[in-house]
Amino acid sequence: QQPVQSPQAVILREGEDAVINCSSSKALYSVHWYRQKHGEAPVFLMILLKGGEQKGHEKISASFNEKKQQSSLYLTASQLSYSGTYFCGTDPTGSGNKLVFGAGTILRVKS
Amino acid sequence: DADVTQTPRNRITKTGKRIMLECSQTKGHDRMYWYRQDPGLGLRLIYYSFDVKDINKGEISDGYSVSRQAQAKFSLSLESAIPNQTALYFCATSDVAGGSASYNEQFFGPGTRLTVL
Numbered sequence: 001q002q003p004v005q006s007p008q009a010v011i012l013r014e015g016e017d018a019v020i021n022c023s024s025s026k027a028l029y030s031v032h033w034y035r036q037k038h039g040e041a042p043v044f045l046m047i048l049l050k051g052g053e054q055k056g057h058e059k060i061s062a063s064f065n066e067k068k069q070q071s072s073l074y075l076t077a078s079q080l081s082y083s084g085t086y087f088c089g090t091d092p093t094g095s096g097n098k099l100v101f102g103a104g105t106i107l108r109v110k111s
Numbered sequence: 112d113a114d115v116t117q118t119p120r121n122r123i124t125k126t127g128k129r130i131m132l133e134c135s136q137t138k139g140h141d142r143m144y145w146y147r148q149d150p151g152l153g154l155r156l157i158y159y160s161f162d163v164k165d166i167n168k169g170e171i172s173d174g175y176s177v178s179r180q181a182q183a184k185f186s187l188s189l190e191s192a193i194p195n196q197t198a199l200y201f202c203a204t205s206d207v208a209g210g211s212a213s214y215n216e217q218f219f220g221p222g223t224r225l226t227v228l
Binding site for chain 2: 002034041042044055087089096097099100101102104
């Protein structure tokens with residue numbers, strides 16, 4: 001039931017782009033993205049809802065393919081501050097409460 | 112500032128001991144959650160609560176219990192701790208806007224690192 005995230009880890013240089021994918025075996029009502037820096041709590045980035053509505057971070061974009069039960073997070077012109085572990089949380093029930101998180105994608109941005 | 116706080120931040124205990132982790136929030140949110148985080152497994156939901164009288168099991172509730180003492184306080188207990196409960200525990204809160212929690216972000220506390228020997 002846990003969504004699968006890919007890649008597991010990625011290293012970028014400042015200014016490069018990255019895509020993080022999240023795939024579920026279940027139909028989804030929404031997908032939630034969080035970033036966790038080392039030693040800190042996860043912080044909200046985006047929510048993507050069925051029907052195309054989004055809410056979240058101004059400088060990060062994402063997509064949600066409801067039919068394929070997949071979401072992708074697009075990080076463009078990466079900055080050092082983008083480093084961290086990115087988690088997708090999937091919502092198969094529509095309640096927004098019982099999120100099932102992926103194992104995470106470790107992103108490291110180098111100068 | 113409105114915040115989610117957790118106590119203790121670190122705890123080392125022995126197998127069989129009873130442990131309580133506490134969470135307080137000043138955000139005024141009705142919904143509160145407890146997660147555990149293990150390396151390579153992401154975050155897993157233990158319990159969640161809509162309000163003081165409404166508590167629900169999450170994905171991995173076995174071996175845990177919770178208490179919602181007030182809107183602002185949500186405690187997690189391990190009645191008899193075992194080594195595989197060694198993990199990082201997070202409390203989180205969320206609001207409900209537009210009648211649906213699907214629209215709302217969760218705010219996480221700083222975490223409690225628990226080690227069971």
